[in-house]
Amino acid sequence: MNPGTLKQILLITDGCSNQGEDPVAMAALARESGITVNVIGVMEQDTIDEQGMKEIEGIAMSGGGVSQVVYAQSLSQTVQMVTRKAMTQTLQGVVNRELQQILGGSKTVEDLPPEQRGEVMEVVDELGETVKLEVLVLVDTSASMKHKLPTVKEALLDLSLSLNARSGNNQFGVFVFPGKKNDVEKLLDWTPHLESLTSIFPKLTTGGITPTGPAIREALTYFKKKRSLRGLLSRDDEQYFEESM
Amino acid sequence: MMNSTLKNLCRFVPGTIIIGKWHQNRYTILKELGSGANGIVYLAQFHNQKVAIKMSDNGMSITSEVNVLKSFAKVQGSSLGPSLIDVDDWVVKNHNISFYVMEYIAGPDFLSFISQKGKGWTEVLILQLLSDLHTLHEKGWVFGDLKPENLIVMGPPPRIRCIDVGGTTIQGRAIKEFTEFYDRGYWGLGSRKAEPTYDLFAVAMIIINTEYPKRFNKTSGGMNQLREQIRQKTALHKYERILTNALQGRYQSAQEMRMDLLNCMNSQTSPAQSSVTKRQTRPTVTQTRQAYRKKKGGWVETFLIIMVVSFLYFFYIYSQV
Numbered sequence: 001m002n003p004g005t006l007k008q009i010l011l012i013t014d015g016c017s018n019q020g021e022d023p024v025a026m027a028a029l030a031r032e033s034g035i036t037v038n039v040i041g042v043m044e045q046d047t048i049d050e051q052g053m054k055e056i057e058g059i060a061m062s063g064g065g066v067s068q069v070v071y072a073q074s075l076s077q078t079v080q081m082v083t084r085k086a087m088t089q090t091l092q093g094v095v096n097r098e099l100q101q102i103l104g105g106s107k108t109v110e111d112l113p114p115e116q117r118g119e120v121m122e123v124v125d126e127l128g129e130t131v132k133l134e135v136l137v138l139v140d141t142s143a144s145m146k147h148k149l150p151t152v153k154e155a156l157l158d159l160s161l162s163l164n165a166r167s168g169n170n171q172f173g174v175f176v177f178p179g180k181k182n183d184v185e186k187l188l189d190w191t192p193h194l195e196s197l198t199s200i201f202p203k204l205t206t207g208g209i210t211p212t213g214p215a216i217r218e219a220l221t222y223f224k225k226k227r228s229l230r231g232l233l234s235r236d237d238e239q240y241f242e243e244s245m
Numbered sequence: 246m247m248n249s250t251l252k253n254l255c256r257f258v259p260g261t262i263i264i265g266k267w268h269q270n271r272y273t274i275l276k277e278l279g280s281g282a283n284g285i286v287y288l289a290q291f292h293n294q295k296v297a298i299k300m301s302d303n304g305m306s307i308t309s310e311v312n313v314l315k316s317f318a319k320v321q322g323s324s325l326g327p328s329l330i331d332v333d334d335w336v337v338k339n340h341n342i343s344f345y346v347m348e349y350i351a352g353p354d355f356l357s358f359i360s361q362k363g364k365g366w367t368e369v370l371i372l373q374l375l376s377d378l379h380t381l382h383e384k385g386w387v388f389g390d391l392k393p394e395n396l397i398v399m400g401p402p403p404r405i406r407c408i409d410v411g412g413t414t415i416q417g418r419a420i421k422e423f424t425e426f427y428d429r430g431y432w433g434l435g436s437r438k439a440e441p442t443y444d445l446f447a448v449a450m451i452i453i454n455t456e457y458p459k460r461f462n463k464t465s466g467g468m469n470q471l472r473e474q475i476r477q478k479t480a481l482h483k484y485e486r487i488l489t490n491a492l493q494g495r496y497q498s499a500q501e502m503r504m505d506l507l508n509c510m511n512s513q514t515s516p517a518q519s520s521v522t523k524r525q526t527r528p529t530v531t532q533t534r535q536a537y538r539k540k541k542g543g544w545v546e547t548f549l550i551i552m553v554v555s556f557l558y559f560f561y562i563y564s565q566v
Contacts, residue, residue, distance in 0.1 A: 114332040
């Protein structure tokens with residue numbers, strides 16, 4: 001069973017979007033193109049207002065991902081947990097579809113007696129360990145996020161540490177919004193390691209607006225661009241593989 | 246989102262009766278024992294027996310833990326994790342809640358036990374823990390989320406037991422679940438790959454934790470900060486070498502760390518004993534020196550023999566001609 005590459009957008013924000021398209025709709029669009037959207041809301045002493053909370057949950061729900069609202073200090077642990085949880089969720093979906101083909105009807109893992117679920121879980125575990133993963137991180141750099149950015153950086157480094165312990169391949173990209181000129185700015189191109197963030201992050205300037213929707217839209221096109229480039233390469237790989245067989 | 250729904254779904258008042266969908270067993274909830282990111286554990290009554298039930302709306306995490314417990318059950322005569330009694334689903338309000346039932350391990354957690362019974366117990370419990378970890382590692386697992394809250398001291402006689410196998414991972418994979426203070430990745434001292442050294446790092450942090458019950462935050466991180474924290478507590482000085490070794494991943498196995506800890510304790514039990522060991526070590530030094538001298542003598546001997554033999558051979562050849 002090959003679930004291909006898992007694609008995720010990880011949105012780190014502290015409140016409401018206030019410009020451009022509806023982020024919930026953009027998340028739904030992402031889901032349609034096979035990309036999961038996870039959202040982490042970063043709180044301070046006070047809680048996030050209700051509207052912000054609703055938006056965070058809404059984005060994750062329509063993006064088929066996981067959301068979590070946390071205090072800045074527990075960000076590291078949350079970022080890696082949310083990413084993992086979303087991965088397992090997606091893989092479970094893949095395995096469930098596969099099971100439905102075998103068993104027919106709308107049977108899922110949950111319909112199997114507990115004794116038989118163990119083996120299915122082992123497949124999910126195995127996939128989670130080896131599957132290729134692409135995570136595009138979208139960081140909200142509106143003015144209120146300014147002093148949380150060092151924590152965000154730490155959390156992202158921690159995420160790459162966690163995921164690089166897997167045997168599967170990882171690719172990370174980092175976008176910030178609002179950017180200097182546009183709504184979104186690319187900070188880091190696809191890379192397996194996030195260490196280079198250490199030098200880039202302190203130079204970030206923070207802006208006033210929060211164009212969450214446009215940021216997600218832009219992130220989507222970025223996945224596509226990469227896929228088209230990669231597509232050529234991987235096709236070559238396959239041919240080579242066939243020949244060697 | 247996940248957590249709040251989980252909490253609403255799985256919160257039940259004492260007296261609630263759980264009936265399994267597949268095996269029809271009846272459990273009565275007595276009280277909540279604890280809750281974590283992946284579920285809630287309840288104490289429950291099953292026939293005349295007290296059992297612990299872990300439930301979660303995420304069936305997969307339950308299944309995954311059941312897999313671990315089942316594989317532990319195959320290890321004979323060991324006390325790795327609680328023993329598994331039942332796995333089932335419970336349908337409540339049209340929701341499927343997966344749960345598993347395990348042996349109820351009663352007792353205080355590691356840190357409360359030590360604060361009640363005294364620091365003298367630290368070493369005993371750590372030694373017990375290390376031998377359990379050794380068995381676990383030999384079976385190809387790494388415990389992962391090792392922390393005082395996950396260690397219960399049963400007894401009497403006091404015996405340490407690991408509960409919560411949510412972080413238990415097959416060696417070579419990425420650690421499933423961890424807690425920052427006990428995680429070597431957090432301190433910048435290694436990867437999150439499941440290796441025996443990962444657990445041994447956590448054991449060292451647990452020992453440090455006994456002197457810092459409130460833990461401490463990462464400032465500079467790395468070995469420098471941890472070494473400084475160890476030096477600030479006199480009670481930790483005797484373990485300094487062992488702790489640094491474990492923190493830097495120098496012990497290849499739990500057994501090795503256990504032996505080292507055991508030796509360290511024996512050499513410290515009384516000053517008289519330690520002088521004896523010193524006296525014993527001195528002769529060994531002279532012995533090796535003698536051996537070295539012998540070796541030198543040996544070289545001379547060999548050389549002489551070769552000389553004599555070749556001389557005789559030369560003489561023999563000469564006489565033949």
